[in-house]
Amino acid sequence: MEKWAGITGTGTTTDPSTMFLLQQYWWIIVAVLGGLFVLMTMVQGGQSLFHTAKDEMEEKALINSLGRKWELTFTTLVMFGGALYAAFPLFYSVSFGGAYWVWMLILFGFVLQAVSYEYINNPNNLIGKGAYKAFLYFNGVVTVILVGAAVGTFFTGSNFSFDTTTRILEWGTAADGINLRGLEAAIDFGHGAWFNVAFGVLLFAIARLLGAMWIINDVDNNEFADLIARVRAASKRCFFVFLGALVVVLYGLVTLKGYSYDIHTGKVFMEDNKYLHNLLAGYGIQLIIFGIGAVLFLLGIFQSIFGNSTGGIKASGLGAVLIGIIVFTLAGLNGTPFYPSYADLQSSLTIQNTSGSEATLWVMTGVSLAVPFVLGYIAYVWYQMKKDGPITREELEDPESHAY
């Protein structure tokens, strides 16, 4: 008898197929939120470009352009966490409780970011402007790489075992005997650390490219011509980092022996080229979406980074969302344990054995109907704030306009 067999989180359900549909629906919602989060990491990416500002006004332009959007990134992250908590509580428990230091450092990076925009240009901020700039840079580089590496473990696995009855979670010890509580994902090359790190670097490069395109779009290109030129130059260099990391990640995805499970028995096993199979499953719909996303992402880069257009963020932004969605669907659908364990294969977490009850998933499904409305008013507000054109020197200097 397999450890998870029969434990599908079904609780009160009488129809396992309905339950499974709800679990898949919720994984797709998580994937969409993940995709939106990838787009919103443009704020972090932009923070990693602070060094391109050479005077106070240029710096202020960057801070105000990014600072008006940080709350949305933050909220998307909170929502991503909230959706995982409600829909897949066992994942929340195992991953957050197990990979303790990874999540704590990610959390710390976001806490530092949250206060920095409000405090950075305030003369009484206690620790000086430089400190808050460093916080934003830390959040823009280290935090993003950590998030990417954490998502990488969705493919390479983690070092844990879990018993549902006794509720005992054991997070394994690294080879040198120290329990790094998740940080081993970046150094344990025998268990795919190279892939995790490449994934982190890839996310960082995507974030920086998106950040650059957002700045190019949001800051007046004529008044800040020198800044825009430096942002473009930095992004061109970043593009090559992006390509390098992409090659490694794609190589990994295509060649990695992936984790798989039987959706009826719950038995987990290894499968050659699993993620390639996932990409091609269902008439290749994921491959098509991934391809469209990749083309759009590159199109935007050629428009705004290698060309002089200000609108590249639109194509690249949409492309990033689509790519993000497919990364998560590859990790969790088609009989794939989205949080595998290499220490105890049968402890691997799937959308079936981690999910909330049917009642909760139904309630959440009802709530998810509000999402288009939420996206609608976000778009409305975005339009309202952008309709008068990009950020100008006049606006930043105007005492009547609240500015960071």
Next chain:
Amino acid sequence: MVDYNMLEWARAQFAMTAIFHFFFVPFTLGMSFMVAYFETIYVKTGKAEWKQITQFWQVLFGINFAIGLSTGIIHEFEFGTNWSTYSWVVGDLFGAPLAVEGVIAFFMEATFAAIAFFGWKRVSKGVHLMSSWLLAAGSNLSALWILIANGFMQHPTSAFYTFNIDTARLELTDFLSLILQPVAQVKFLHVVTASYTMAAVFVLGVSSLYLLRGKYTSFAKKSATVAAASGLIASIAVAVIGDDHAYEVANTQPTKIASLEGLIVGEKGAPIVAMGLPKYMSVEEIKNAKEGDGFTFEIALPHLLSILGKREFDAFVPGVKDLIYGNEEYGIWSWDKLVAEGKRAIDDLHKYHAAKKAGDEAGMKAAEEDFHAIVADVDGTKVERAELMGYGYFAELPNNGIEFAYPPVAPVFFSFHLMVALGFWFILLFVLAYVAVLKDTYWDNKMLQQAALFTIPLPWIAISFGWMSAEIGRQPWTVFGVLPTFKSVTPLDLVNVQATFFMFLVAFVVLGIAELKMLFTVVKNGPKGAH
């Protein structure tokens, strides 16, 4: 076996985060509406002075807003990182309100904050005003959902959950009942009215500072008038709803109400101790205690606790002794009896899973039937053995962990009583201020202005005490009667928890001081140029 040292550090870390978070949140809840109200007057009258008033208070609100938001996410993460067993066992119920909070409230807050702070010149007056109100609504809706989650922790009932023997966790059965649980509703109203009181105290206090210094007089008069009126309504509402809250607590968490009032031995016509010094008593001393024991000295108001808790002059209110050693006359089970039933439920759970593994269907059925057997009838409500499972975990501890069966009396008693005393002070202050404003004498009443100024920090203290009494008072449970705190914590090595504790402590101290420095500077510089 849980490392109790680590458990205490994990609790301290969560408490530190909660207290720090709640320095900012109530201010946000109250000030957001206050700012929206000021802006409404500006839009209606078109007078520039009201715009200046709005922008001044908005700047102060903004400084708080970011740090409130950022400390909120720490909580969301800590439920997973430090309380992972809790998240697994009750995540099905607890996660849903959190997710709804994200969809319904957080996005509203974050989206419209951008317009409220930066849209003064980018959008029309109408759109800006709407954004300010939606920002306030989003903030307050957020409080509603998190307090629904907290209400469940205070009083979980079979009306909205069941224990699933297969998944070994609590599962939602009725979302509407979860939302409409009276404990959560009164808690929400108590918290938001306290938050409006805090904002009113702050606005009145800062306005009074300007009046005392003879600066920005017109600004201060207008602000103080709004604050005095809203503060009067809010502070009275806090007390009225607080009474309802106490009634709910008395009927759902008897160990908490006994500790809040320092009632060691239950009695009919139980008193409220208005002032007193509770004695430390061991469980042995409690066992031998007699009616009236428990205080070194006290000033007691007879019958008031019976009226407050049971709405009857002579009703019996159980004390700590009755609740841990039982009281047959009133049908109260002893702690040991509860632990024994709970232990049997845990054994049933293990038997069920062993039988399942062996493919023994008869064994599974027998274990499940025993697990769900009705063991008590409390005022017509049937209690299943499964509902007592949480008590069974205490069988692991010496003497069934009886010394942990109730919260520590002194900190709960003092925090509660100080909160109440401060609440009455706020009512008195606002009555005096409102009458003085109506009579047009507040502007020259230096004593009242000074009182308002020195009252500024007190709502923060009152609210922190309120949460301390609520959360320490719930011990030894994270989910009252269902999941003990020591069974909720993530099994981590102590050093991890200590390291993150200090990491956050340093961050909170630095950011807290920076925050105060900025607030003081904005107040010192006054409304001119605040934007």
